[in-house]
Amino acid sequence: MSDHFDASDLRTDLTDVYAFPALQDRRSVLIMCVNPEATPGGDNIDPRASYEFKIDSDRDAMADIAFHVLFSGPGDGASATVYRSTGVDARGVGAVGVPIGEDAPVSSASRVRISEAGGYRFFTGLRSDPHFKDIVGFRNNFQFTGHDPVADRNVFGIAMEVPNEALGAEGSIRLWARTMTMVDGAWVQIDHAARPRINNAFNLDDADN
Numbered sequence: 001m002s003d004h005f006d007a008s009d010l011r012t013d014l015t016d017v018y019a020f021p022a023l024q025d026r027r028s029v030l031i032m033c034v035n036p037e038a039t040p041g042g043d044n045i046d047p048r049a050s051y052e053f054k055i056d057s058d059r060d061a062m063a064d065i066a067f068h069v070l071f072s073g074p075g076d077g078a079s080a081t082v083y084r085s086t087g088v089d090a091r092g093v094g095a096v097g098v099p100i101g102e103d104a105p106v107s108s109a110s111r112v113r114i115s116e117a118g119g120y121r122f123f124t125g126l127r128s129d130p131h132f133k134d135i136v137g138f139r140n141n142f143q144f145t146g147h148d149p150v151a152d153r154n155v156f157g158i159a160m161e162v163p164n165e166a167l168g169a170e171g172s173i174r175l176w177a178r179t180m181t182m183v184d185g186a187w188v189q190i191d192h193a194a195r196p197r198i199n200n201a202f203n204l205d206d207a208d209n
């Protein structure tokens with residue numbers, strides 16, 4: 001899915017969510033991207049936030065497995081810790097569950113650093129925005145202009161390669177992502193994403209969002 005510019009704080013504005021099989025058998029890749037105006041060395045992520053993948057493995061629309069990513073700081077010098085939680089904890093927020101990757105370095109624009117631990121691989125850092133978005137043409141009865149306003153933009157990517165058994169099901173799963181941050185001492189959901197282009201294509205004002 002892709003869904004840009006529908007949160008007031010771009011650092012917790014989800015832009016993309018992807019899930020697909022990895023090159024190795026019985027492994028999968030989960031990716032979320034945030035911040036449609038991420039910049040090299042910039043204040044690209046919120047160290048107060050929890051960046052979360054939620055997985056429903058039994059079709060009841062409630063999370064059974066979750067991966068939460070928390071950062072130590074806002075820029076390229078930061079590190080990330082990834083938590084995996086199950087059951088009731090998977091419906092929680094922040095540092096819940098078991099750390100499966102600790103102090104993973106954030107990659108800079110020029111240096112890719114991938115962390116590996118316990119059968120998991122993890123990357124986070126600045127990437128070129130992968131999305132083509134002719135939103136003017138989309139809203140004009142699909143009379144496309146050919147102009148891509150995100151072609152020269154970056155996003156901040158969070159990518160995980162995980163064993164399929166860590167997703168909690170042999171069959172299909174339901175996946176969504178959300179960003180949570182502290183507001184006046186309480187966790188508040190800033191953005192969530194699962195279906196493509198709902199907000200920025202159909203919800204055109206703050207009331208709809």
